[in-house]
Amino acid sequence: MRILGVDPGTINMGYGVIDARDDKTTLVESDALTVKERSPIGERLSYMYHRLLEIISRYQPDAVAIEQPFMAKNVKAALAVGRAQAIAILAAADKGIPTFEYTPAQVKQRVTNYGASTKEQVQEMVKLQLNLTEVPQPNDAADALAVALCHLHQTHIESLLAKGSKQ
Numbered sequence: 001m002r003i004l005g006v007d008p009g010t011i012n013m014g015y016g017v018i019d020a021r022d023d024k025t026t027l028v029e030s031d032a033l034t035v036k037e038r039s040p041i042g043e044r045l046s047y048m049y050h051r052l053l054e055i056i057s058r059y060q061p062d063a064v065a066i067e068q069p070f071m072a073k074n075v076k077a078a079l080a081v082g083r084a085q086a087i088a089i090l091a092a093a094d095k096g097i098p099t100f101e102y103t104p105a106q107v108k109q110r111v112t113n114y115g116a117s118t119k120e121q122v123q124e125m126v127k128l129q130l131n132l133t134e135v136p137q138p139n140d141a142a143d144a145l146a147v148a149l150c151h152l153h154q155t156h157i158e159s160l161l162a163k164g165s166k167q
Contacts, residue, residue: 001155002028004061004092005148006052007140008069008084011037013048014140017059018130018148025152027130028059030141041080045087052091064092064099065151067107067143102150110150122146 001021007014016030033051035044056064066088069081085101092099102110109115112125123135123142129149136142 001063001152002059002061003148003151004056004059004064004097005144005146005151006064006066006085006088007143007147008066008081008088009140010041010044010048010080010084011035012138012140013052013084013088014138014142014144015052015055016136016141016145016148017055017061018145018152020152025130025149027132027136027145030136030145032138032140032144041083045083048084049087049091052088053094056091056095056097061097063151063155064088064097065147066099066101067147068101068103100151100154102147102154106154107146107150110153111146119143125149 002017002019005016005018011034013033014030015033017028019026019028033048035047066085069078069085089099105115108117108122111129112121123139123146126142126145126149127135130145136145
């Protein structure tokens with residue numbers, strides 16, 4: 001299974017592609033799409049959308065996992081991230097790829113087994129689970145890989161539960 005993880009943002013949007021075959025999970029590519037902070041929101045969203053379409057076409061993921069915005073303190077920032085999240089959902093839908101959304105707490109729980117993990121703990125687990133020598137950079141890319149790994153773990157749990165209910 002190939003998964004594209006997306007850490008949405010209107011200035012920096014992280015993405016990470018992983019492959020999971022048998023019991024081995026490998027990094028395919030990760031990076032961040034970056035736009036000028038002062039450019040109009042429409043231009044930023046258009047750029048992100050078209051670049052995501054290119055990434056989806058290039059890597060042909062089976063699923064796209066997207067982190068949901070965290071709304072605790074800054075509603076304005078959460079709404080902006082929601083726009084970027086919508087762009088990622090639309091790009092996947094245009095290519096006929098199913099999308100899955102996860103909250104930051106779900107990502108932390110699935111990747112580290114602790115829902116209140118720090119960003120550094122999550123990034124270290126991404127490094128370990130993908131057998132990398134260092135934490136992926138930029139941080140947005142590492143966060144996107146965490147979302148992809150979250151989806152992989154969630155899929156595994158659902159598969160085990162489905163097998164258990166059949167027995």
